[in-house]
Amino acid sequence: MSVSSGEIVTIIGPNGSGKSTTAKIALGIMKPDEGISSQQKNLRVSYVPQKLEINWTLPLTVKRFLSLTNKLDKTNLDTILGETEISHLLDSQMSELSGGEFQRTLIARAMIRSPDLLVLDEPVQGVDFNGEIALYSMIEKIRNKLNCGILLISHDLHVVMSKTDRVICLNGHICCSGTPANVASSKEFIELFGVHAASNLSLYEHKHDHEHLPDGQIKHSG
Protein backbone atom coordinates (compact mmCIF):
# COMPACT_ATOMS: atom_id res chain seq x y z
CA MET A 1 0.00 0.00 0.00
CA SER A 2 1.10 3.59 -0.57
CA VAL A 3 -0.10 7.18 -0.17
CA SER A 4 0.75 9.69 -2.89
CA SER A 5 0.48 13.47 -2.64
CA GLY A 6 -3.04 14.71 -3.09
CA GLU A 7 -4.47 11.32 -2.31
CA ILE A 8 -6.73 10.41 0.60
CA VAL A 9 -6.41 6.80 1.71
CA THR A 10 -8.70 5.52 4.43
CA ILE A 11 -7.88 2.44 6.48
CA ILE A 12 -10.86 0.76 8.08
CA GLY A 13 -11.07 -2.38 10.12
CA PRO A 14 -12.31 -3.85 13.40
CA ASN A 15 -10.57 -3.35 16.76
CA GLY A 16 -7.15 -4.96 16.91
CA SER A 17 -6.89 -5.36 13.16
CA GLY A 18 -3.61 -3.45 12.96
CA LYS A 19 -4.76 -0.04 11.72
CA SER A 20 -2.76 2.05 14.19
CA THR A 21 0.20 -0.30 13.85
CA THR A 22 0.15 0.21 10.09
CA ALA A 23 0.09 3.98 10.60
CA LYS A 24 2.95 3.81 13.11
CA ILE A 25 5.04 1.76 10.70
CA ALA A 26 4.34 4.27 7.93
CA LEU A 27 5.45 7.05 10.30
CA GLY A 28 8.62 5.25 11.34
CA ILE A 29 7.56 4.99 14.99
CA MET A 30 7.58 1.20 14.78
CA LYS A 31 9.77 -1.06 12.71
CA PRO A 32 8.06 -3.73 10.63
CA ASP A 33 8.78 -7.36 11.59
CA GLU A 34 8.66 -8.25 7.94
CA GLY A 35 8.78 -6.16 4.79
CA ILE A 36 9.87 -2.57 4.38
CA SER A 37 8.37 0.87 4.87
CA SER A 38 9.80 4.00 3.34
CA GLN A 39 9.13 7.73 3.17
CA GLN A 40 10.18 10.25 0.60
CA LYS A 41 13.18 12.30 1.73
CA ASN A 42 12.52 15.57 3.59
CA LEU A 43 8.85 14.78 3.87
CA ARG A 44 6.98 17.10 6.20
CA VAL A 45 4.79 14.85 8.30
CA SER A 46 1.93 15.69 10.66
CA TYR A 47 0.47 13.10 12.97
CA VAL A 48 -2.77 13.02 14.92
CA PRO A 49 -2.30 10.06 17.28
CA GLN A 50 -5.20 7.97 18.48
CA LYS A 51 -4.32 8.51 22.11
CA LEU A 52 -2.54 11.45 23.66
CA GLU A 53 -2.60 11.90 27.38
CA ILE A 54 -1.30 15.15 28.79
CA ASN A 55 -0.81 14.75 32.49
CA TRP A 56 -1.77 17.45 34.92
CA THR A 57 1.79 18.20 35.99
CA LEU A 58 2.48 19.63 32.53
CA PRO A 59 1.43 23.27 32.28
CA LEU A 60 0.62 23.56 28.59
CA THR A 61 -1.65 26.06 26.90
CA VAL A 62 -3.34 25.33 23.60
CA LYS A 63 -1.19 28.00 21.97
CA ARG A 64 2.04 26.44 23.20
CA PHE A 65 0.80 23.01 22.14
CA LEU A 66 0.08 24.24 18.61
CA SER A 67 3.73 25.25 18.24
CA LEU A 68 5.06 22.01 19.72
CA THR A 69 7.14 20.92 16.71
CA ASN A 70 7.02 24.05 14.54
CA LYS A 71 6.91 27.83 14.58
CA LEU A 72 3.54 29.54 14.35
CA ASP A 73 2.70 31.57 11.29
CA LYS A 74 0.19 34.27 12.26
CA THR A 75 -2.13 34.32 9.23
CA ASN A 76 -2.08 30.56 8.85
CA LEU A 77 -2.81 30.27 12.58
CA ASP A 78 -5.89 32.52 12.43
CA THR A 79 -7.38 30.65 9.47
CA ILE A 80 -6.93 27.26 11.07
CA LEU A 81 -8.16 28.42 14.46
CA GLY A 82 -11.28 29.70 12.73
CA GLU A 83 -11.81 26.50 10.79
CA THR A 84 -11.39 24.28 13.82
CA GLU A 85 -13.32 26.73 16.04
CA ILE A 86 -10.78 26.81 18.82
CA SER A 87 -9.81 30.52 18.73
CA HIS A 88 -11.42 31.06 22.14
CA LEU A 89 -9.37 28.24 23.67
CA LEU A 90 -5.93 29.62 22.81
CA ASP A 91 -4.98 30.41 26.42
CA SER A 92 -6.68 27.40 28.01
CA GLN A 93 -4.70 24.58 29.52
CA MET A 94 -4.67 21.39 27.46
CA SER A 95 -5.68 19.34 30.50
CA GLU A 96 -8.88 21.38 30.84
CA LEU A 97 -10.23 20.76 27.33
CA SER A 98 -13.22 18.54 26.66
CA GLY A 99 -12.80 15.48 24.46
CA GLY A 100 -14.08 17.20 21.31
CA GLU A 101 -12.09 20.38 21.93
CA PHE A 102 -8.98 18.31 22.50
CA GLN A 103 -9.50 16.43 19.26
CA ARG A 104 -10.03 19.64 17.27
CA THR A 105 -6.85 21.07 18.82
CA LEU A 106 -4.90 17.98 17.77
CA ILE A 107 -6.13 18.39 14.20
CA ALA A 108 -5.42 22.13 14.19
CA ARG A 109 -1.87 21.45 15.35
CA ALA A 110 -1.33 18.92 12.58
CA MET A 111 -2.66 21.35 9.95
CA ILE A 112 -0.60 24.32 11.10
CA ARG A 113 2.53 22.44 10.07
CA SER A 114 1.39 22.51 6.40
CA PRO A 115 2.34 18.85 6.02
CA ASP A 116 3.17 16.85 2.88
CA LEU A 117 1.78 13.78 4.60
CA LEU A 118 -0.99 13.93 7.17
CA VAL A 119 -1.70 10.82 9.22
CA LEU A 120 -4.93 10.91 11.21
CA ASP A 121 -5.64 8.04 13.58
CA GLU A 122 -9.36 8.12 14.35
CA PRO A 123 -9.43 11.92 14.33
CA VAL A 124 -13.16 12.27 14.91
CA GLN A 125 -13.40 10.18 18.08
CA GLY A 126 -15.40 11.97 20.73
CA VAL A 127 -16.57 14.63 18.28
CA ASP A 128 -20.32 15.01 17.79
CA PHE A 129 -21.86 14.16 14.44
CA ASN A 130 -22.00 17.71 13.06
CA GLY A 131 -18.47 18.29 14.22
CA GLU A 132 -17.46 15.08 12.49
CA ILE A 133 -18.91 16.30 9.19
CA ALA A 134 -17.16 19.66 9.64
CA LEU A 135 -13.84 17.95 10.37
CA TYR A 136 -14.17 15.76 7.31
CA SER A 137 -14.81 18.75 5.06
CA MET A 138 -11.85 20.44 6.69
CA ILE A 139 -9.62 17.45 5.94
CA GLU A 140 -10.77 17.62 2.35
CA LYS A 141 -10.07 21.35 2.25
CA ILE A 142 -6.55 20.91 3.56
CA ARG A 143 -5.90 18.28 0.91
CA ASN A 144 -7.06 20.65 -1.80
CA LYS A 145 -5.05 23.54 -0.39
CA LEU A 146 -1.75 21.76 0.28
CA ASN A 147 -2.08 18.84 -2.11
CA CYS A 148 -0.79 16.63 0.67
CA GLY A 149 -1.25 12.90 1.01
CA ILE A 150 -3.64 11.88 3.76
CA LEU A 151 -3.77 8.58 5.58
CA LEU A 152 -6.98 8.41 7.56
CA ILE A 153 -7.87 5.69 10.03
CA SER A 154 -11.42 4.97 10.99
CA HIS A 155 -12.99 2.14 12.94
CA ASP A 156 -16.28 2.54 11.17
CA LEU A 157 -16.42 -0.34 8.74
CA HIS A 158 -18.97 1.18 6.40
CA VAL A 159 -19.17 4.94 6.57
CA VAL A 160 -16.07 6.78 5.37
CA MET A 161 -15.30 10.24 4.09
CA SER A 162 -16.72 10.70 0.60
CA LYS A 163 -13.54 12.27 -0.77
CA THR A 164 -11.56 9.16 0.05
CA ASP A 165 -9.77 7.97 -3.08
CA ARG A 166 -9.06 4.51 -1.78
CA VAL A 167 -10.40 2.45 1.10
CA ILE A 168 -8.25 -0.30 2.57
CA CYS A 169 -10.01 -2.74 4.83
CA LEU A 170 -7.58 -4.24 7.29
CA ASN A 171 -7.96 -7.29 9.49
CA GLY A 172 -4.49 -8.61 10.22
CA HIS A 173 -3.88 -8.36 6.48
CA ILE A 174 -5.36 -6.31 3.64
CA CYS A 175 -8.82 -7.81 3.47
CA CYS A 176 -10.06 -5.86 0.51
CA SER A 177 -9.67 -2.41 -0.95
CA GLY A 178 -11.45 -0.17 -3.41
CA THR A 179 -13.25 3.10 -3.90
CA PRO A 180 -16.19 4.11 -1.73
CA ALA A 181 -19.65 4.54 -3.19
CA ASN A 182 -21.24 7.88 -2.45
CA VAL A 183 -24.09 7.72 0.02
CA ALA A 184 -25.72 10.79 -1.45
CA SER A 185 -27.63 8.33 -3.59
CA SER A 186 -28.75 6.31 -0.60
CA LYS A 187 -32.22 7.51 0.36
CA GLU A 188 -32.19 5.99 3.84
CA PHE A 189 -29.00 7.79 4.73
CA ILE A 190 -30.27 11.20 3.65
CA GLU A 191 -33.42 10.69 5.65
CA LEU A 192 -31.36 9.81 8.68
CA PHE A 193 -28.60 12.40 8.59
CA GLY A 194 -29.55 15.06 6.03
CA VAL A 195 -28.15 16.11 2.68
CA HIS A 196 -25.04 17.81 4.03
CA ALA A 197 -23.89 14.72 5.89
CA ALA A 198 -24.62 12.48 2.95
CA SER A 199 -22.47 14.55 0.62
CA ASN A 200 -19.55 14.26 3.00
CA LEU A 201 -19.82 10.60 3.81
CA SER A 202 -19.68 7.49 1.72
CA LEU A 203 -20.47 3.84 2.11
CA TYR A 204 -17.84 1.28 1.51
CA GLU A 205 -18.94 -2.04 0.06
CA HIS A 206 -16.99 -5.01 1.28
CA LYS A 207 -15.96 -7.62 -1.21
CA HIS A 208 -14.30 -10.47 0.62
CA ASP A 209 -12.93 -13.52 -1.09
CA HIS A 210 -12.13 -15.22 2.21
CA GLU A 211 -13.43 -15.89 5.70
CA HIS A 212 -11.89 -15.10 9.11
CA LEU A 213 -11.95 -18.13 11.37
CA PRO A 214 -12.27 -17.58 15.14
CA ASP A 215 -8.63 -18.52 15.77
CA GLY A 216 -7.46 -15.77 13.43
CA GLN A 217 -6.71 -18.01 10.47
CA ILE A 218 -7.96 -17.13 7.03
CA LYS A 219 -9.94 -19.49 4.88
CA HIS A 220 -10.00 -18.67 1.18
CA SER A 221 -13.20 -19.48 -0.60
CA GLY A 222 -13.06 -21.33 -3.89
Next chain:
Amino acid sequence: MLDDFFVRALIGGIGVALVAGPLGCFIVWRRLAYFGDTLSHSALLGVAIALLFELNITLAVFFISIIVSFLLLFLQSKAALTSDALLGLLAHSTLAIGLVVLAFMTWVRVDLMGFLFGDILAITVEDLVLIWVGGFLALATLGFIWRSLFAATVSHDLALAEGVKTKLMNIIFMIVIAAVIAVSLKLVGVLLITALLIIPAASARRFSNSPELMAAISGFIGVLAVVLGLNGSLTWDTPAGPSIVVAALGCFVFSILPFKILRVSIFKQTTK
Protein backbone atom coordinates in the same frame (compact mmCIF):
# COMPACT_ATOMS: atom_id res chain seq x y z
CA MET B 1 34.68 35.06 51.81
CA LEU B 2 35.14 31.65 50.23
CA ASP B 3 37.12 30.63 53.33
CA ASP B 4 33.86 30.34 55.21
CA PHE B 5 32.43 26.82 54.81
CA PHE B 6 28.91 28.18 55.10
CA VAL B 7 29.37 30.61 52.22
CA ARG B 8 30.85 27.81 50.12
CA ALA B 9 27.89 25.58 50.91
CA LEU B 10 25.48 28.37 50.04
CA ILE B 11 27.14 29.13 46.71
CA GLY B 12 27.35 25.42 45.86
CA GLY B 13 23.77 24.80 46.90
CA ILE B 14 22.44 27.69 44.82
CA GLY B 15 24.39 26.41 41.82
CA VAL B 16 22.86 22.97 42.18
CA ALA B 17 19.34 24.31 42.76
CA LEU B 18 19.43 26.50 39.64
CA VAL B 19 19.99 23.49 37.40
CA ALA B 20 18.04 20.94 39.47
CA GLY B 21 14.86 23.06 39.22
CA PRO B 22 14.38 23.00 35.42
CA LEU B 23 15.73 19.46 35.14
CA GLY B 24 13.37 18.33 37.90
CA CYS B 25 10.41 19.66 35.89
CA PHE B 26 11.23 17.22 33.10
CA ILE B 27 11.60 14.41 35.64
CA VAL B 28 8.13 15.19 37.02
CA TRP B 29 6.54 15.61 33.56
CA ARG B 30 8.06 12.37 32.32
CA ARG B 31 7.21 10.48 35.53
CA LEU B 32 10.85 9.62 36.04
CA ALA B 33 11.07 10.22 39.81
CA TYR B 34 12.05 6.63 40.43
CA PHE B 35 14.58 6.71 37.61
CA GLY B 36 16.31 9.69 39.23
CA ASP B 37 16.21 7.88 42.55
CA THR B 38 17.87 4.81 41.03
CA LEU B 39 20.66 6.87 39.51
CA SER B 40 21.33 8.70 42.75
CA HIS B 41 21.42 5.44 44.72
CA SER B 42 23.97 4.10 42.26
CA ALA B 43 26.11 7.15 43.06
CA LEU B 44 27.37 5.36 46.16
CA LEU B 45 28.79 2.65 43.94
CA GLY B 46 30.53 5.43 42.05
CA VAL B 47 31.98 6.74 45.32
CA ALA B 48 33.24 3.27 46.27
CA ILE B 49 34.87 2.75 42.88
CA ALA B 50 36.47 6.20 43.03
CA LEU B 51 38.00 5.44 46.43
CA LEU B 52 39.11 1.98 45.35
CA PHE B 53 40.95 3.20 42.26
CA GLU B 54 41.78 6.66 43.64
CA LEU B 55 39.76 8.49 41.01
CA ASN B 56 37.91 11.79 41.14
CA ILE B 57 34.65 11.07 42.99
CA THR B 58 32.47 13.38 40.92
CA LEU B 59 33.68 11.95 37.63
CA ALA B 60 33.31 8.36 38.86
CA VAL B 61 29.75 9.04 40.03
CA PHE B 62 28.95 10.69 36.69
CA PHE B 63 30.14 7.70 34.67
CA ILE B 64 28.53 5.10 36.95
CA SER B 65 25.21 6.95 36.63
CA ILE B 66 25.48 6.89 32.86
CA ILE B 67 26.38 3.18 32.87
CA VAL B 68 23.43 2.40 35.14
CA SER B 69 21.01 4.35 32.96
CA PHE B 70 22.15 2.50 29.84
CA LEU B 71 21.99 -0.78 31.75
CA LEU B 72 18.43 0.10 32.63
CA LEU B 73 17.52 0.84 29.01
CA PHE B 74 19.09 -2.46 27.99
CA LEU B 75 17.27 -4.46 30.68
CA GLN B 76 13.98 -2.77 29.81
CA SER B 77 14.27 -3.99 26.25
CA LYS B 78 15.37 -7.52 27.24
CA ALA B 79 14.10 -8.59 30.62
CA ALA B 80 10.65 -9.78 31.48
CA LEU B 81 10.44 -7.52 34.53
CA THR B 82 8.42 -4.32 34.62
CA SER B 83 10.20 -0.98 34.78
CA ASP B 84 9.43 -0.28 38.42
CA ALA B 85 10.76 -3.68 39.52
CA LEU B 86 13.91 -3.16 37.43
CA LEU B 87 14.40 0.30 38.94
CA GLY B 88 14.04 -1.06 42.46
CA LEU B 89 16.43 -3.87 41.67
CA LEU B 90 19.09 -1.55 40.23
CA ALA B 91 18.68 1.16 42.87
CA HIS B 92 19.16 -1.06 45.85
CA SER B 93 21.67 -3.49 44.41
CA THR B 94 23.99 -0.68 43.30
CA LEU B 95 23.63 0.96 46.72
CA ALA B 96 24.33 -2.36 48.45
CA ILE B 97 27.34 -3.16 46.25
CA GLY B 98 28.67 0.33 47.01
CA LEU B 99 28.29 -0.24 50.77
CA VAL B 100 29.90 -3.69 50.59
CA VAL B 101 32.86 -2.42 48.56
CA LEU B 102 33.34 0.44 51.04
CA ALA B 103 33.30 -2.01 53.95
CA PHE B 104 35.99 -4.13 52.30
CA MET B 105 38.33 -1.19 51.99
CA THR B 106 39.50 -1.21 55.58
CA TRP B 107 42.40 1.08 54.68
CA VAL B 108 40.13 4.04 53.78
CA ARG B 109 38.21 5.86 56.43
CA VAL B 110 34.95 6.98 54.90
CA ASP B 111 32.36 9.30 56.31
CA LEU B 112 29.43 7.23 55.11
CA MET B 113 26.84 9.57 56.58
CA GLY B 114 28.38 12.39 54.55
CA PHE B 115 27.86 10.50 51.32
CA LEU B 116 24.36 9.37 52.26
CA PHE B 117 23.04 12.69 53.56
CA GLY B 118 25.47 15.33 52.32
CA ASP B 119 28.33 17.08 54.03
CA ILE B 120 28.60 20.84 53.64
CA LEU B 121 31.86 20.94 55.55
CA ALA B 122 33.43 18.88 52.78
CA ILE B 123 32.69 21.38 50.02
CA THR B 124 35.93 22.82 48.71
CA VAL B 125 36.58 25.69 46.31
CA GLU B 126 37.35 23.09 43.61
CA ASP B 127 33.91 21.57 44.24
CA LEU B 128 32.35 24.98 43.73
CA VAL B 129 34.10 25.37 40.40
CA LEU B 130 32.91 21.90 39.43
CA ILE B 131 29.32 22.63 40.51
CA TRP B 132 29.12 25.92 38.64
CA VAL B 133 30.92 24.83 35.49
CA GLY B 134 29.13 21.46 35.41
CA GLY B 135 25.83 23.07 36.33
CA PHE B 136 26.21 25.72 33.65
CA LEU B 137 27.02 23.10 31.01
CA ALA B 138 24.05 20.98 32.09
CA LEU B 139 21.71 23.96 32.00
CA ALA B 140 23.05 25.15 28.65
CA THR B 141 22.56 21.67 27.19
CA LEU B 142 19.03 21.55 28.56
CA GLY B 143 18.31 24.96 27.05
CA PHE B 144 19.73 23.89 23.72
CA ILE B 145 17.53 20.79 23.42
CA TRP B 146 14.58 22.33 25.27
CA ARG B 147 12.04 22.48 22.43
CA SER B 148 12.77 19.00 21.13
CA LEU B 149 12.95 17.44 24.57
CA PHE B 150 9.69 19.10 25.51
CA ALA B 151 7.96 17.87 22.35
CA ALA B 152 9.21 14.36 23.09
CA THR B 153 7.94 14.72 26.65
CA VAL B 154 4.43 15.68 25.56
CA SER B 155 4.22 12.75 23.16
CA HIS B 156 7.08 10.51 22.15
CA ASP B 157 5.27 9.07 19.11
CA LEU B 158 4.08 12.41 17.85
CA ALA B 159 7.51 14.01 18.18
CA LEU B 160 9.21 11.06 16.51
CA ALA B 161 6.71 11.02 13.63
CA GLU B 162 7.26 14.74 13.06
CA GLY B 163 11.02 14.53 12.87
CA VAL B 164 12.27 15.05 16.44
CA LYS B 165 15.28 12.87 17.25
CA THR B 166 13.67 11.44 20.37
CA LYS B 167 16.30 8.77 21.01
CA LEU B 168 19.12 11.30 20.97
CA MET B 169 17.09 13.64 23.21
CA ASN B 170 16.57 10.84 25.75
CA ILE B 171 20.27 10.01 25.83
CA ILE B 172 21.31 13.65 26.28
CA PHE B 173 18.66 14.02 28.97
CA MET B 174 20.05 11.01 30.86
CA ILE B 175 23.58 12.40 30.65
CA VAL B 176 22.38 15.72 32.07
CA ILE B 177 20.66 13.92 34.97
CA ALA B 178 23.85 11.95 35.66
CA ALA B 179 25.88 15.18 35.65
CA VAL B 180 23.55 16.93 38.08
CA ILE B 181 23.54 13.93 40.43
CA ALA B 182 27.33 13.86 40.35
CA VAL B 183 27.74 17.54 41.21
CA SER B 184 25.07 17.59 43.93
CA LEU B 185 26.36 14.48 45.74
CA LYS B 186 28.41 16.32 48.36
CA LEU B 187 25.69 18.80 49.09
CA VAL B 188 22.66 16.60 49.75
CA GLY B 189 23.97 13.04 49.63
CA VAL B 190 22.85 10.10 47.53
CA LEU B 191 19.60 9.41 49.37
CA LEU B 192 18.20 12.90 48.99
CA ILE B 193 19.26 14.13 45.53
CA THR B 194 15.97 13.15 43.96
CA ALA B 195 14.14 15.31 46.50
CA LEU B 196 16.04 18.35 45.25
CA LEU B 197 14.96 17.50 41.70
CA ILE B 198 11.31 16.74 42.37
CA ILE B 199 10.08 18.85 45.28
CA PRO B 200 10.86 22.31 43.79
CA ALA B 201 9.26 21.24 40.48
CA ALA B 202 6.18 19.92 42.26
CA SER B 203 5.93 23.17 44.25
CA ALA B 204 6.19 25.25 41.09
CA ARG B 205 3.30 23.56 39.29
CA ARG B 206 0.55 25.51 41.03
CA PHE B 207 2.05 28.84 40.03
CA SER B 208 2.78 28.05 36.39
CA ASN B 209 0.83 28.16 33.16
CA SER B 210 3.70 27.41 30.83
CA PRO B 211 6.56 24.91 30.95
CA GLU B 212 9.19 27.65 30.84
CA LEU B 213 7.62 29.52 33.74
CA MET B 214 7.42 26.30 35.75
CA ALA B 215 11.12 25.64 35.14
CA ALA B 216 12.05 29.17 36.27
CA ILE B 217 9.87 29.06 39.39
CA SER B 218 11.20 25.61 40.19
CA GLY B 219 14.76 26.91 40.07
CA PHE B 220 13.78 29.82 42.31
CA ILE B 221 12.09 27.53 44.87
CA GLY B 222 15.18 25.32 44.86
CA VAL B 223 17.38 28.32 45.69
CA LEU B 224 14.95 29.35 48.43
CA ALA B 225 15.06 25.84 49.90
CA VAL B 226 18.86 25.83 49.88
CA VAL B 227 19.08 29.22 51.61
CA LEU B 228 16.45 28.35 54.24
CA GLY B 229 17.74 24.80 54.73
CA LEU B 230 21.39 25.74 55.15
CA ASN B 231 20.52 28.53 57.59
CA GLY B 232 18.37 26.10 59.55
CA SER B 233 21.18 23.58 59.49
CA LEU B 234 23.59 26.14 60.90
CA THR B 235 21.14 27.38 63.54
CA TRP B 236 19.96 24.02 64.84
CA ASP B 237 23.04 21.97 64.01
CA THR B 238 21.10 19.59 61.76
CA PRO B 239 22.59 17.75 58.73
CA ALA B 240 22.66 19.95 55.63
CA GLY B 241 20.98 17.67 53.08
CA PRO B 242 17.93 16.75 55.14
CA SER B 243 17.52 20.39 56.25
CA ILE B 244 17.40 21.54 52.61
CA VAL B 245 14.87 18.85 51.77
CA VAL B 246 12.70 19.80 54.76
CA ALA B 247 12.83 23.44 53.63
CA ALA B 248 11.82 22.36 50.10
CA LEU B 249 8.95 20.39 51.58
CA GLY B 250 7.92 23.55 53.42
CA CYS B 251 7.78 25.38 50.06
CA PHE B 252 5.67 22.57 48.62
CA VAL B 253 3.19 22.67 51.52
CA PHE B 254 3.00 26.46 51.11
CA SER B 255 2.28 25.99 47.38
CA ILE B 256 -0.71 23.72 47.97
CA LEU B 257 -2.30 25.97 50.59
CA PRO B 258 -5.53 27.38 49.20
CA PHE B 259 -4.43 30.99 48.75
CA LYS B 260 -7.16 32.24 46.47
CA ILE B 261 -5.71 35.70 45.89
CA LEU B 262 -2.33 34.30 44.89
CA ARG B 263 -3.73 31.76 42.50
CA VAL B 264 -6.27 34.03 40.87
CA SER B 265 -3.68 36.65 40.03
CA ILE B 266 -1.36 34.07 38.52
CA PHE B 267 -4.00 32.11 36.66
CA LYS B 268 -5.88 35.15 35.42
CA GLN B 269 -4.88 34.55 31.84
CA THR B 270 -5.94 30.93 31.77
CA THR B 271 -9.33 31.15 33.44
CA LYS B 272 -12.04 30.91 30.83
